[in-house]
Amino acid sequence: MIRFMLRLTIPAAALLACGPAGAQDIDPDILTAQAGTFLVAPEDGRAGCRLTLETDLAIGGYSLSGQDSCSKPLPALAEAASWNFDGNGGLIMMDPTRRVIARFVENEGSPMKTEDKTPLLLVSAPDGIDRLPTFSSLAGTWVMQRPEGEKLCSMTFEGTANADGNAPLSPSGDCTANVARLKLAIWRIDGFGLTLMSHDGSSVGFRMRADGNFDKSREEGGKPLSLIRRDPH
Structure with missing residues (x-):
């Protein structure tokens, strides 16, 4: 995470x-x-x-x-x-x-x-960023993809969090099998960190970069992964 x-x-x-x-x-x-x-x-x-x-x-x-x-x-x-x-x-x-x-x-x-x-x-914040992300500022459609552009899944983030600090997300029907099996259903913000989670414990964490998109945290291991906003504000 x-x-x-x-x-x-x-x-x-x-x-x-x-x-x-x-x-x-x-x-x-x-x-x-x-x-x-x-x-x-x-x-x-x-x-x-x-x-x-x-x-x-x-x-x-x-x-x-x-x-x-x-x-x-x-x-x-x-x-x-x-x-x-x-x-x-x-x-x-x-x-x-x-x-x-x-x-x-x-x-x-x-x-x-x-x-x-x-x-x-x-x-700690990326250079050029002067404010924290919020649920409302990140609400919308995002694409999960490899750095070279291979699309793995698109998903929509809802902009209202519950009392636990989580908000719903809705993966599209075009997710690859390795993403679909994670059963991602909620997301949360932690400073400049963004975590996607299932209801049964699966999660993947990202960190914000200077352009407002996200890269998978190095602590997660595995292949590089990015979240790119499809509908920038």
Whole structure:
């Protein structure tokens, strides 16, 4: 299953002793693993901005850059001056007075996100993408095919998810046997990951690319596979 997202693989207990006040005590390897450029964007699909988490010391934690890109889509984050681990497996961003302006909570198996009414996600994103995909933005007809163009199946994604975070999909009658036997019936979004599933446990995961289409996750193994939108918005 695709996991194209920011995830902390550090046990929370390892960070309890190195919260915001103990920044200098954090293992350099942990710090380096967490650093990088990420998209911060609302879960509802509105535009976000890119911030780079750096490893240099700053007031309250570590430096970050890219705040200017947040001034229009997410003005509160334009005030961010530093970031740090929160001691519980999550991550915080602070203004120059050390006031926490965003707290991203560890979310097992999914991107870290805030606990606001409309959460912000902190996630690795393809270059050129400034917002998260949503069920409504991905609804429509897609073609599953090999990179060289061999068509394996077309399917329609419904745009409304149920309480479990899954939405129906309807494969066409022209699917090849190896796709048809998967009995794909529902789909879900996980950051920039897209997973197609059956009701009995079969699944195949994809990750979004810069043009808005999807390639099968490398973690899935097997032959390369793509999902190409047939009816682009």
